[in-house]
Amino acid sequence: MDIGNILMAVLVFGVMVCVYIFLYLMNKKTPKPEECEDLRADCSGCKDFACANHPSHHE
Secondary structure, three states, X not given: OOHHHHHHHHHHXXXXXXXXXXXXXXXXXXXXXXXXXXXXXXXXXXXXXXXXXXXXXXX
16 A cells, blocks of 8 residues: 555545534534424324323423
């Protein structure tokens, strides 16, 4: 393996990590739209207790 190929791979990987971190931080700064702040489903509950919208989780 050539040292140039290894350095290029490390550089490309580093750029991808930096882009990911930058986009993650920008996404965290973005405020939620006003209509999307409380998105609870209006359900009375079914037999699926693993569902995050089941009323037993909000007691």
